[in-house]
Amino acid sequence: MTIQEVIKKIDRYLKKDNVEPLIVDVQNKADLEAIMLHYQLPQNVFLCASDAAFCKPDEFPVIPNILERLAHENTNFFVSEITSFLKLKGEKALVQELKELLSMSTEGHAVILTFQCVEYLHTLIKNDRRLDSRICVLEGIPSARPKLIFTAEGIQPTDASALVKGLRGMAKAVESAAAEILYIETAKSKDQYPFSLYTISDLKNPYEVLCHLDAMTSVLPESYGDEENWQYALTEFRKYSSWQQLISAQIGSVNNLDIVISTYKQKASNKKWLWLYFIGLKLFHAGNNSYFNKAIETATSPSGLIHSLYRTILEEDPTDKDFISQYRQRKDLLNSIENPLDEVSGFCKIVQSKGKYALCYLTDNTLQEKELIFKLLDRYSEDFGRAELLDILERIYPDLRAYLTAYHFKSELLDNYFQEYKYQKVVNKIFPDFMTLVEKQAVDRDYNRILPPRSSVIEGIDVTDTQTYFTDAMGVEYLGYIMSRCHALKLMAKVTVCRCELPSITSRNKEFWDVLSTNRFPIISVDKIDKIKHHGEEGYDYSREDRKLPIHLIRELELIDELLKKIKTNLTNGDYQKAILIADHGASRLAVIHGTENLWEMQSSGKHSGRCCPKSEVDERPDSATDAEDFWALANYDRFKGSRKANVEVHGGATLEEVTVPIIEISYLNDAVEVKIMPIDSTATFTGIPEIFVSFRKKAAIKVFSTEKLVDVSVVIDGHTYEAKPTADNFYVVEEMTEIRRAKTYSVDVFAGGMPVATGLPLRVKKESGSEKNIL
Template sequence: MHLNECIKRVEAYLDKSDNHPRVININDIESLKIFKEHFKVGENIFLDVSRYSTDDENPSIDKLLNDLSILDNNIFLTEISTYLKLKGDDEVSWFLNHVLHSSFNNKVIVICYQCDRNLLISDGRLNRLIYNVESKVTRAPDLVFVKDFKFIPENQIHVVGIENLANVIESYDVDKIYVNTKKNKDNYKHSIYNIIEQNSPFKILCSKDDRTNLLDESMGSYEQWINALEKINIYGSWYSFISKIIGSCNGLDNFASSWKYYDENKRWIYFIALKLFGVENNWCLSKAVKNSKNENELERNIYRCLLDEQFDYKSKGFWDKYSERKQLLEAWGKNAKEINDYCNIVKSKGENIIYFLTDITEEEKQLIFEYLDKNADDSNEKEILEILKNIYPDLFYYLSPFWFDNHLLDEYFQKYKYQKVANKIFPEFKKLVEKQALERDFNLLPARASKIEEIEKENIALYFIDALGVEFLSYISEKCKENNLLTSTTVCVCELPSLTRYNKDFIEDFSSKGSKLIGGKKGIKDLDDIKHNGINGYNYENTKLPIHLIGELEVMENIIKKIDTDLSQGKYDRAVIISDHGASRLAVINKNENKWEMQTKGEHSGRCCPKNEIDEKPDFAIEENDYWILANYDRFRGGRKSDVEVHGGASLEEVLIPIIEITPKKDNIEITLITKKIKFSVRDKNAFIKFYSTYKINDVRVRINGTMYKAITKDNQTFKVKLPDLNKAMKYKVEVYSGNNLLQDDLEFEAEKEGFATRKLF
């Protein structure tokens, strides 16, 4: 029948004395709405099934049936069939059959929704009680059960609590209704409706933002996806959310330096951002992201991104990728487990291990020293330095040449430093040491006291660094350059024996004239402690590798940083570094005791001995201050076993000490080449260049084609440099130094031989 006819029949029923119920079946929402609106008048009672439920619970059918029996007035029962469909067809059929076979004290109209098949009654007597309205059929929605309201996408039809579901089904023509309920699909195993359980925040995110489909649910924990869902409910999309939290979705590699400052949740968001929006300008990060399933794997894959690649280790391409990885690891911070695992894996690289190590961690630095111990020799120094320049710059700076303006010292300390790092003594160098033990050319150098007298001591800071030898001068110069500081260095000779008690008179001189003593009168003992006491595991009995140099370089770097800070804050005008004596590593690894035995046991590592304990002058010994002092690498028997390094003797590394004056560099020093094009004669050796400085500078020299030349000046502003070695017509680069301070390296001149002109073919 049509809806209008149904309405007329119900009106007629309400006017009769017939107390048998009527069952109305309507298949579309619009007709259902019209029917209800028509009868919501007067004293008619509309009973909704939700009235018989508590929060998120199924209704009590017994209470409902009881009310049908006792309530007065006309009763319109709604939503019952829709609710019972959750229980299954049998439940719907049972209830309708029960009602149809009942009689009541009042008028009862049961409004059913889409129950055609449940009302196929075989008893013809009951058919008169059933009114089927002919109409189109509204689609049946899928029901999506969610346990958290956050899982409901925006602008979706939803209901809170299972008790309210029937009303929504009968009110909205939609494909899907979200139900926020604690109920499970298993509670409604026979449901006519298709029930979907959607308690995965990840799947909800997929429906909210299509980009989520680029991810895998395993990339985050339940809690992480929940958090993301909450934020995307606020910001609307991954793009907006990530832009707010990280800063942008573009150029994500630029935010890698912030990784170590991110908390755990922000690291995960950054990882998801990388997965969703990719990396354009960083090979290492891009590869690591591709191979990672979570943020923890991301860190691991950054560590390991070089391991499975095939490289020409000397190519620029390799070092570019190496640098990318190193910068990322520095940004990431240290992860003890990943570092340990990586170091164990990288050992499989054999002789190529050096190319996979950095100076970021102590563990890797120690592996570098293991490699040098096995592979560094007197034939591959240049190659080793080129590698260290990339992987361990501080060690490279230490090994770099320092120009002493003295051929012996230039050669000696360059070889000494390399052997200290290589952990071996080359035969030719040992001959040089023993030659100097006899010739003692260090006596030609000034005594420390004579040079200290020349230092202006007011408003300066004195850094008395115990056991600082001249071997560190190249490193100190480079670190000062990094901090925009200038050094003026004088190499002197300490008092013999090279022990602190004979070499600290200068402290009172500085103290009495107003200098600030950094570390007090005892000075800074960090280097000496490393050499003597084997702190931080740097103990010769534990390891024969020179890993103590790691700590020594860190000590000096921290001192230079403090000097820079104090000078920039105007705490004093200059800093002066002075040492009492140097120390020798090679005397330790030489492991040779001479035939003479000391009576006073355990002193000075056997490098010196009181004269009264030995009746004759030992070989290679110097007599000074009632001591016999060894100038080669021998030790007296009975001396204290050395931990790392020794002093007390008279090798060059023990007796030569630096005086370093450090000042801030002027920002606007400018060097201008006056002679940009010269002509020269190879026979007459008459080549020279001239240049000009905007400020007066001292101790000026230039490096051209790898050779150092001293500059001549009368006013410390205009300089001339003779180049007797020049023999090729070409363009030359010029580096200008003040002492060992590089001032400018972008100068260039062109040299042309006299009587010849370069023929330009193009």
Template sequence: MNLDDAKKRIQNYLNSTKKWALIVDVQTKTDLSEIVDFFKIGENKFPSMEELCSQDGIIKLDELYDIVSNNSGNTFISGITGFLMLLGEETIRKTLKNMITSNISGHVVIITYQCKKFLNFSDPRIKESGRLVVVDGNADSVCDVCFIAPTLAGIFPGSYQGIQKIGYIVENCRYDSAYIATKVDRSFFSETLYHITQLNNGYDILCDKDSRTSIVPRYLGSAEQWNYVLQRMGKCGNWSSVIAENFGSESNLTHAIIGYELFDKQKKWLYFVALSICGIKDNEYLQLAANRASNSDELIKSIFRTILTLDWQNEKFKDLYMQRKELIRMLENSLSMTIDFCKVVSVKEENAIFYLTDLTQPEKEKIIAWLDTYGSNYTREELISILNNVYPDLASYLSKFHFKNELLDSYFETYKYQKVVNRILPSFEVVVNEQSTKMEFVTLLKPRTSYIDKLDMQNSRAFFIDALGVEYLGFIQQKCNEYNLSVNIICARCELPSLTEYNKEFVETLTLAGCPISDVKDLDEIKHHGENSFDYEKEKTPIYLIKELEVIDDLLKQIQASVFGGQYSKAIIISDHGASRLAVLHGTENVWSMATKGEHSGRCCRISEIDSKPDFAIEESGFWVLANYDRFKGSRRANVEVHGGASIEEVAVPIIEITQKSTNIEAFIVDTSKVLTLGAKEHAVIKLYVGIKNNNIAIKLDGNYYDAEATVDSYVYSVDLKEYTKKGKFTFDIVNGSEVLAVEQQFEIKKKGMTEVSLFD
């Protein structure tokens, strides 16, 4: 029967007095829609089948039967085919038969969709009575049905909410597939006539959308997590789009870790999966750490600990170490992991040093502890080589500063080594005791007062750093070079006793010259009061050195900003006295008791308190001042370091001028020094041109440094090379402290008479 005839049959039925229902089966959605639209007029009723369902449930057939049997007027029932097909053939036949054989009042038209093969009822009277109308036509396609978890609804913008939509879907959906967000499992519909698939886990969908998903096993994420990715991905996205949205791009994954601690749990998991799927091309260490972590909760721990699985002697170790260091630098709030790592790194025993960094206080303290345990097994040069990688600032502290004097060079190199390894070498104590009587520092170092008046203070600012000894000069020199600052250093001696009250004469001189001066008390506070548990009685290792270097570095950065910013052109750093750690380590009292206990930790006492001169003491300013490592009996112990005495480290003080480094400083060997003709018992003396005036000009020749002295001619310096007497060609570099000014300069030594002998031959 064609559609028009079917409409007439329906209209005739509605005009009749028949008391049974009429079934009209159509083969296409278009025909179904036309019938509904044609009869949706007047008082004709079209009850919603969804209202006969509970939320996310199927149709209640009893309520459907009630509508049919208790009908009054004209009622059209559509939208039931989907439910019936879902429940299976037996339900279809039974339900349609029950409705068509019910006695009713009024008229009920039941519109079914592609159900004609189920309308062959065993009772021939049903067909004969005209209760069945089949509209001809080529059946159109019925969509496949896919049940999806409600959490996936956002992934499929056209999805339907709840199983109660099945009736509408079957008769209206014109796509190949329909997605129903439901908690119902498809197994509940074992007799269904539809092809139903189910996706409760977004992993399968992800694999279909982007094949890279299969790189990561399903168990790595929960259903909720895979669904979370799908929601982020959307209908047309892939892993690249998700990663770009959350982390910038696939190539940005390494840098994205900087925000890791602020990620929520889902985003941390997503980051971990992204590492596995995309791989890390710019940080091999991060890839190793991700591979070793079994889940996202272990990623940060793996980043900290994977280094311990590597051999520090492997050729790739240094690169991986630096990659890890950069990652940890970005993980700013991982103190607990750092502390955990500092504990477990102990399993490396003596090799632990190679796995530590200088990024955090706990690691720096671990390095200091390692130096206390193992440091004395290494020479100073070996420690510098190791620390250049793991703690560059501490390596700079240990670096050599050229005092232009062999005693001072050797003394402070050895002093700093002992300070970091936390012990006194017997050979060094011999030197200290010798100097306590020889007092060579008196002639080696001029008084500070002899230099202050000669300083150029124009457009300068001074910084009075209490207790800054010359032991820090190598560190200051290297840091200034790093910060593009030029540094000119003069070494002097303070007045005795080495106390602030006897060493502040420069304050008045600077003030009268109009040079502002700032007091920097931090170093002295650390040395006197044992801030942050640095007290020697509580902490035997010199962890306070960490803070000392930070204080100096912070000041140099401040100076850099001010000089570069034009607030002043020169900074002058000046100190009242130095201090001694080794006197604290020595821990010995001499036989003399002080009447007044506790004055200056026993490094000096007033002469009136003792009649005879103590051993190793110097008389100065009404005090006996100890020049060895003793302290007067009965005095209190120093907390961290001590001053007031006359050891070289307490007495030697720096005067440091810092300016912005000049660009392209010209430096070269003068022409007259390029070829030297020496006679018997003569040695080489070369002259240099250096375009700045500085006390720290030197040359580096055959691995050794030779100081340059200013001559009467401005910018011309002379270098006395007593060891170079034999003929040959020699190559050297010109340096200003740690700054290299010129490389591969060359001079040649010839011997007098050699040409004449050659002629005779």
């Protein structure tokens, strides 16, 4: 039937007396509105199943209450929405209700406006032809039946959807909205309507809701968070319409989430922030930080992210070209999160499965890793070439590599001896060739010829405005490290190497005290290194099975660094102009490792862990012992009987490491220092390149000028190092550079106290004949 035909039929119906309800079925919103508009007259009453009188906000309507009015009130009723509600209960309930409507008696007139019920009404007519006159179907294009989504509070529909508050509004929306999806904010669930003629889905848990609000959510497994996490995000979505907006507002730009890791530690107590940061990383990744992105891929939780940051490196091969960059990115990331103890401990256990290559994965971020480095060096050092091992240490433990840096003593014996000594101390072994050298020096004692006694040096030291630090047991083995740290701290260090008094014990080696201690600057004692070496303080005890490694060196290097930083602070503050580090004696780690006693039986027991022994008239001096006034001092790695073994390191004997001591004068190098080089017999030029002349008889020579007073000045030219002697007024002279003979332009580097103060200074060398040859 057309709409005009339907209206005529309704009009005829309304004129009858004592009639039963008339059912008018419409197919779309427009026709329904047209009929209702046509009959909007004072004598007509419109009832909707969703009216508050029949339906609570989130409940199914009470249809008998509607029928009650129809049965007892003498008026013209137009009733809608009943069938749209009944479709929730299914076809059986719908057909049964249509039957009841058609069979009921009414006091007045009742036009029941059904919605898209053609097939069910035709079935009723087919079964009872008498109903045909009481049913009319308005033909038209059917509206699409919407999909229903039952949701929790907080859903914002998409463009092709509508939002309904409570179940009561569902039928009206079905019959009046053109939405493809209806979001019903309700406490009901689809399980309550198993026979529904609508397609219903539940969107009740926060994760499902978020998937609908932002499609990016679907790439995140629900297991990435608990209900509380997802509910937190859903609550935030009321302010921010997408993950990108939410992460940007609460965490930081989604393009720079790798930078946010720097705030991780201070945010660690905020569980919501940690979770949201984790979600942000899973969705938007960590910028260009390739290692971070690899770790994110395997992480499934905020704590799992930290675990992945530690463990992902283990999937990398240390021989791959990208390994070093991945390693460095990881190290920075772990420092940003301050290396949580549990993860460090677990990593230190699992990394050992890598065998000798475990070294390549460790860092110097934590004490546990540093101790493991020493353990692995002890176990695997002989599986590496020395150069390869030093390269690894340069990356994983720069301070330890700096300790192993060569210090040039201007003595081949000392250069070779201390490089070997330090390396063997670190790897916890004594090599046969070195042991032969020790035994030889125990007899030859060349240090008496090479090294001046300290007492002959200290009188010439200028102590004006100088603070001296007495660093007990800090031998020359640390000079490579000290010079490296001075370089980093922009400190100049003038080093004088000498020998202490024998035996190498503190009571015999304080002759410098009165000379270097002044009323204004009394000597400050620094004895922590000594206490670690000789008393096992801070837990370093060689007698324990788990402590038979040189791990005390970790703390020793830290103490030296702390002292140098303190000195720099005092120098830059102007507290004094110079600092002096002076040691009473050195110490020997290898004598402890060697662990032997002397075969000679002495009248007196050994002292200082058996390194020396009081003399007695009946004693016969061992070949390896030296006369130290009223003591015998051993110059090899034996021990006199009768003394307790040393736990960590030992002194009192006459090995090179016990006897050789440094005096280090430290001053601050002003950043504004300017340096000029010039011919030895000329002044500086400020334009062009300085030139010098050489000939068969005339050796290359230069003069260096500095705007600041420098110490221990040297120049490096063409790979050769030359000492520059101070003259006056900040001038320093290099009198002969015998290797510099070719006519060309050289590059000159100037050093002061081991610090580069000027680099790449050009110097043109010409032949004295005047003819230029091969000027490059």
